[in-house]
Amino acid sequence: IYNCMEGDFIYVCMYALREWVAIESDSSNVLKRPDLHRMMETTAQKLRLMGGTVELVDIGEQELPNGQTLALPKVVTATFGTDPNKHTVCVYGHVDVQPAKLEDGWATDPYNLTDINGNLYGRGASDNKAPVLAWIHAVEAYQALSMELPVNVKFVIEGMEETGSNGLDAMILAQRDTFFSDVDYIIISDCGWLSRRPALTYGTRGNCYFFAEVxxxxxxxxxxxxGGTVIEPMTDLIGILGDPSGKILIPGIREAVAPLSDEEWKMYQDIQFDMDSYKNKIGVTQLMYSNKVDLLAHMWRYPTVSVHGIEGAFSDSGSKTVIPAKVTAKFSIRQVPNMDPAMVKKQVTDYLHSVFAKRKSPNKLKVTMVIGAKPWLADTQHPLYEAGKAAVKRVFDMDPDLIREGGTIPIARTFQDVTGKSIIMMPIGGFDDGLHSQNEKMSRYNYIEGTKLFIAYLNEVSQIKKTSV
Amino acid sequence: IYNCMEGDFIYVCMYALREWVAIESDSSNVLKRPDLHRMMETTAQKLRLMGGTVELVDIGEQELPNGQTLALPKVVTATFGTDPNKHTVCVYGHVDVQPAKLEDGWATDPYNLTDINGNLYGRGASDNKAPVLAWIHAVEAYQALSMELPVNVKFVIEGMEETGSNGLDAMILAQRDTFFSDVDYIIISDCGWLSRRPALTYGTRGNCYFFAEVxxxxxxxxxxxxGGTVIEPMTDLIGILGDPSGKILIPGIREAVAPLSDEEWKMYQDIQFDMDSYKNKIGVTQLMYSNKVDLLAHMWRYPTVSVHGIEGAFSDSGSKTVIPAKVTAKFSIRQVPNMDPAMVKKQVTDYLHSVFAKRKSPNKLKVTMVIGAKPWLADTQHPLYEAGKAAVKRVFDMDPDLIREGGTIPIARTFQDVTGKSIIMMPIGGFDDGLHSQNEKMSRYNYIEGTKLFIAYLNEVSQIKKTSV
Known part of the structure; x- marks a missing residue:
C-alpha cells in the first residue's frame, strides 16, 4: 500500500497542503474570521468528496472584549465506515493557525507554501494542517487502492485551538452519546518529535495560570x-515574586510530584536528544541542567514557574515616571503527576498572602487562578502504544522514542474525562518546525513518511484484540 | 492696580483661558501637532497684539520611533520693555498639555472649559495655560491702566514640556548671549501649592532613570x-529588583544625602499640610510615614526608587504562556542634594551587576541610565524670594509656605547652568488641581488672585537693589 505514496499521489498531497496553507485561518484575529469559516468549509468539503459522512457542528458564539459577539468556526466531524466488527478511531486535529506576517521576519510569504530544500515553509504547515491532511491522505490511500479501511475512522477538526478551543469541550460533552459513542480510541497528532527519530508522546504537563494583583x-x-510617600504596588508585587534562588519556594508543590523511577530514568537516558542543537535552537549558552536526563525530566515531569509579565505597569518603550496604581503579575506553574490544580491554587494563594502579610503593606493583594489544567499521562504498554511502536518500526525501520510534551494539550484531558477512552499522541512534525514562530515549516519527508505511518497505524490498530480497550 | 481685576478684565481673562483650553495642544500625540502649532501661533499673536517684540523660534525637528521626522512647535519669545535701568525678569511657561479624552473618566469635555462652583475644568487649565495667561494678564493690567511696567518682562513659552522639552535646552544655549543676555531673574510658575495656603517653591528633586535589560x-x-530548561530572563530581572524591605539597598545612595538640619525640620513642622486629605486624594489608608515632617522630607529631600514597569514581557489583559526572551525594567531614583547623577549611575550599575553575578545566570544584564537630571535648590533668603514673600503678603495677607517639589523640573537646572541667573518658582495652581489626571481644573480664585500676585510681584522685584543679583 505504501507504494501509492509516489508520483501523482504525492502531487495531490502537496497541492492540498498548498491550498490549505493559503487560507489565513488565524483564529486570534477577528478580522480573519471569514477566512477561518472558509477553512472549516474547505475541510468539510474535502471529507465530503471522499465519501465521508460530514457535519459542520455549530458551537455558538464567542464574546469579544468589547462586548460584541462573533460566530465561532464550526467543528467538522466526519465518519468513514461504521462496521461494528471493526475498531473505531477518532482523529482530532485543528486547522486554525497562529498569526504570521511577512514583516515579522519570515523569509517567504507565510501563506504561500514554499519548498526550499525539501522543507515546506508556511504558517500552519506543521501546526496542524499537514498532520490533519496526512490522516486524510491515509484514508485516501486506502480508497485509491480500492482497499477497505481496516478500522472505522472518524475526524473531529476544530478551528479555535490556537486561542483555547473555545466551545469544543461543550461540543464533545454534547455528542458523548452520539458521535463519540462508538469511538474506541482517540488519536492526536498535534505535537512534534524530539529529534530526527520518530516519537510517540505519552504525557503532557498541565498548567495553573495565576493573576496576582496588587x-x-x-x-x-x-x-x-x-515617590517616597506612598507604598508602591509595584514594589510589593516584585517583592513577593522575587526569589534569589530561581526555585519554587511554595510549600507543598515539589512534595506532590511523583518520584522519578529508575525505569523512567533509564528511558530518558536512551532518548535521542542533542543538548547542543537544543541550545543553538533557543540561542542560549547554558541550560538549567547540563545533563540530558535532568533536562528532559524538568521539561516533562517536574513543575516549573514562569512569570509571563505584568499588566498595569508601564510597558511601552521610552521612559515614563509613573507609580502604577494597580499591577497584576501573570505567572503559571506547569502541572505534573501527582499535582492537583485545586491544591496548587490553595498552596500558591496561601503562600503569596503569607509573604505579602510580612510586608505589612496597606495595599491589597488578590490572587486568582484563571486556568487549572491537569496533566495527562498514558500507559506506554497499552495496546494503542504497542500498535504505534509497530507502525513506526514498519515505516521507519527503527523504534520510536517515547517522549512527553512540556506544554499542555487540554483537549486530551477532555477526551479522556468525557469519553473514558484511551488516547495516543502520534506526532509527525519535526523537532525544528518552528511552531508559533517565524518560518514555520514541515519537511516533505515528515509529511509523506508521516502519511505512511498513519496508513500503517490504522492497520496495526485493526489487529488490537477487541477485548483490550 | 488690583482693582482692575474686576468686571470686564476678569471676563477677558476667562475668555482667554477658554480659548486656549479649546486648542488640543497635546505634545505627545503626533496627530495633534497641527493643533500644537496653532497653539504657539495663538500665544505669539496674543503677545504681539499687546505690543511685545515677539519671535517664533524654530527649534528644528524631532525624530519619531518609525524614523520619520516631525517639526517641533516653535518656541515663543517676547519682550516688553528694554529699559536698562530696570530689572529684567524672564517668565518661563508652556502651553502644551497631557493627553485627555472624555472617556478616560472626565465629567466634562476636557477641551471645553467648564465652570463648576468656581472651578474651571479643562485639560491644561492648571498645567500650565492659566499660569502663563496670568503672567500675560499681569502685563495687560499695567497696560490697561496705562502704567509703565516696573520691570522689563520677557517670556519664553514652549510647546514640548510634557514630552521632555525637546529642543529647548539648545535654544536657550543658542540665545544665551542675545535674548537672555540682559535677563536678571527667571520665574517659573509650573507647579502648585501644597494646601490652600500660597507657597513659594525653592527646590525640586532630580531624577536618574534607568533601564535594566536582561x-x-x-x-x-x-x-x-x-519551561524548566531555560534560565528565564524575567526570573533574573525580578530577582535582582526584588527587595523585601522597600528601602534603597544600593550602597552609597543614602550616604550622599545632605543631613536634615534642625532649622529645616522646624520649617517643615510649620508648613500647612493635611495628611488625611493627602491620603484621601490618592486613595490610600496608610502612607510611608505617619508624621508630617517625615512625609514631607521623603517627598522633597530624600531619594526614592520607583519601578515603573517592564518592557518586553506580556503586559496585555488575558493569559499568554510565554517566556519573554528580553525584558527591560524601567525604574528611577529621585535625586536630592548632594547626590551626583554620575556617581548614582555607577552605584546602581555596580550594585545590579554584583547582585546579578551572584545568580550565575547565563543571561546578559545591561544597565543604562537614560535620564540624569540634577536636583535644584534655591536660597530662600535671596532677595527674589523676599520679594515673593512680600507679594504674597500683600495679595493674600499671609506668609507663604516655603515648599519643595518632589518632581523634576529640568528646565530650572538648564536656566541656572546656562544663564547663571537666580530662579524663583512661584506657583498659583491649587494642591488639588489634578495635573496629568482626569478632571484637571484651575479655580477662578487661584487664577484671578494669582494674576494679582504676579502684578504685585513685578512691583516687588523692581525694588530689589540692582547690586544683589
Whole structure:
C-alpha cells in the first residue's frame, strides 16, 4: 500500500497542503474570521468528496472584549465506515493557525507554501494542517487502492485551538452519546518529535495560570510628586515574586510530584536528544541542567514557574515616571503527576498572602487562578502504544522514542474525562518546525513518511484484540 | 492696580483661558501637532497684539520611533520693555498639555472649559495655560491702566514640556548671549501649592532613570515547551529588583544625602499640610510615614526608587504562556542634594551587576541610565524670594509656605547652568488641581488672585537693589 505514496499521489498531497496553507485561518484575529469559516468549509468539503459522512457542528458564539459577539468556526466531524466488527478511531486535529506576517521576519510569504530544500515553509504547515491532511491522505490511500479501511475512522477538526478551543469541550460533552459513542480510541497528532527519530508522546504537563494583583492608590501617580510617600504596588508585587534562588519556594508543590523511577530514568537516558542543537535552537549558552536526563525530566515531569509579565505597569518603550496604581503579575506553574490544580491554587494563594502579610503593606493583594489544567499521562504498554511502536518500526525501520510534551494539550484531558477512552499522541512534525514562530515549516519527508505511518497505524490498530480497550 | 481685576478684565481673562483650553495642544500625540502649532501661533499673536517684540523660534525637528521626522512647535519669545535701568525678569511657561479624552473618566469635555462652583475644568487649565495667561494678564493690567511696567518682562513659552522639552535646552544655549543676555531673574510658575495656603517653591528633586535589560534566548519561547530548561530572563530581572524591605539597598545612595538640619525640620513642622486629605486624594489608608515632617522630607529631600514597569514581557489583559526572551525594567531614583547623577549611575550599575553575578545566570544584564537630571535648590533668603514673600503678603495677607517639589523640573537646572541667573518658582495652581489626571481644573480664585500676585510681584522685584543679583 505504501507504494501509492509516489508520483501523482504525492502531487495531490502537496497541492492540498498548498491550498490549505493559503487560507489565513488565524483564529486570534477577528478580522480573519471569514477566512477561518472558509477553512472549516474547505475541510468539510474535502471529507465530503471522499465519501465521508460530514457535519459542520455549530458551537455558538464567542464574546469579544468589547462586548460584541462573533460566530465561532464550526467543528467538522466526519465518519468513514461504521462496521461494528471493526475498531473505531477518532482523529482530532485543528486547522486554525497562529498569526504570521511577512514583516515579522519570515523569509517567504507565510501563506504561500514554499519548498526550499525539501522543507515546506508556511504558517500552519506543521501546526496542524499537514498532520490533519496526512490522516486524510491515509484514508485516501486506502480508497485509491480500492482497499477497505481496516478500522472505522472518524475526524473531529476544530478551528479555535490556537486561542483555547473555545466551545469544543461543550461540543464533545454534547455528542458523548452520539458521535463519540462508538469511538474506541482517540488519536492526536498535534505535537512534534524530539529529534530526527520518530516519537510517540505519552504525557503532557498541565498548567495553573495565576493573576496576582496588587492594588494601591485609586489612580496612577506621578513618581516625582508622590515617590517616597506612598507604598508602591509595584514594589510589593516584585517583592513577593522575587526569589534569589530561581526555585519554587511554595510549600507543598515539589512534595506532590511523583518520584522519578529508575525505569523512567533509564528511558530518558536512551532518548535521542542533542543538548547542543537544543541550545543553538533557543540561542542560549547554558541550560538549567547540563545533563540530558535532568533536562528532559524538568521539561516533562517536574513543575516549573514562569512569570509571563505584568499588566498595569508601564510597558511601552521610552521612559515614563509613573507609580502604577494597580499591577497584576501573570505567572503559571506547569502541572505534573501527582499535582492537583485545586491544591496548587490553595498552596500558591496561601503562600503569596503569607509573604505579602510580612510586608505589612496597606495595599491589597488578590490572587486568582484563571486556568487549572491537569496533566495527562498514558500507559506506554497499552495496546494503542504497542500498535504505534509497530507502525513506526514498519515505516521507519527503527523504534520510536517515547517522549512527553512540556506544554499542555487540554483537549486530551477532555477526551479522556468525557469519553473514558484511551488516547495516543502520534506526532509527525519535526523537532525544528518552528511552531508559533517565524518560518514555520514541515519537511516533505515528515509529511509523506508521516502519511505512511498513519496508513500503517490504522492497520496495526485493526489487529488490537477487541477485548483490550 | 488690583482693582482692575474686576468686571470686564476678569471676563477677558476667562475668555482667554477658554480659548486656549479649546486648542488640543497635546505634545505627545503626533496627530495633534497641527493643533500644537496653532497653539504657539495663538500665544505669539496674543503677545504681539499687546505690543511685545515677539519671535517664533524654530527649534528644528524631532525624530519619531518609525524614523520619520516631525517639526517641533516653535518656541515663543517676547519682550516688553528694554529699559536698562530696570530689572529684567524672564517668565518661563508652556502651553502644551497631557493627553485627555472624555472617556478616560472626565465629567466634562476636557477641551471645553467648564465652570463648576468656581472651578474651571479643562485639560491644561492648571498645567500650565492659566499660569502663563496670568503672567500675560499681569502685563495687560499695567497696560490697561496705562502704567509703565516696573520691570522689563520677557517670556519664553514652549510647546514640548510634557514630552521632555525637546529642543529647548539648545535654544536657550543658542540665545544665551542675545535674548537672555540682559535677563536678571527667571520665574517659573509650573507647579502648585501644597494646601490652600500660597507657597513659594525653592527646590525640586532630580531624577536618574534607568533601564535594566536582561537578555536570554534569541526569541520568546513557549513556557510549556521550554519551561524548566531555560534560565528565564524575567526570573533574573525580578530577582535582582526584588527587595523585601522597600528601602534603597544600593550602597552609597543614602550616604550622599545632605543631613536634615534642625532649622529645616522646624520649617517643615510649620508648613500647612493635611495628611488625611493627602491620603484621601490618592486613595490610600496608610502612607510611608505617619508624621508630617517625615512625609514631607521623603517627598522633597530624600531619594526614592520607583519601578515603573517592564518592557518586553506580556503586559496585555488575558493569559499568554510565554517566556519573554528580553525584558527591560524601567525604574528611577529621585535625586536630592548632594547626590551626583554620575556617581548614582555607577552605584546602581555596580550594585545590579554584583547582585546579578551572584545568580550565575547565563543571561546578559545591561544597565543604562537614560535620564540624569540634577536636583535644584534655591536660597530662600535671596532677595527674589523676599520679594515673593512680600507679594504674597500683600495679595493674600499671609506668609507663604516655603515648599519643595518632589518632581523634576529640568528646565530650572538648564536656566541656572546656562544663564547663571537666580530662579524663583512661584506657583498659583491649587494642591488639588489634578495635573496629568482626569478632571484637571484651575479655580477662578487661584487664577484671578494669582494674576494679582504676579502684578504685585513685578512691583516687588523692581525694588530689589540692582547690586544683589
Amino acid at each position: 492594588e494601591g492608590p485609586k489612580q496612577d501617580l506621578h513618581s516625582g510628586v508622590y | 537578555e536570554g534566548p534569541k526569541q520568546d519561547l513557549h513556557s510549556g515547551v521550554y
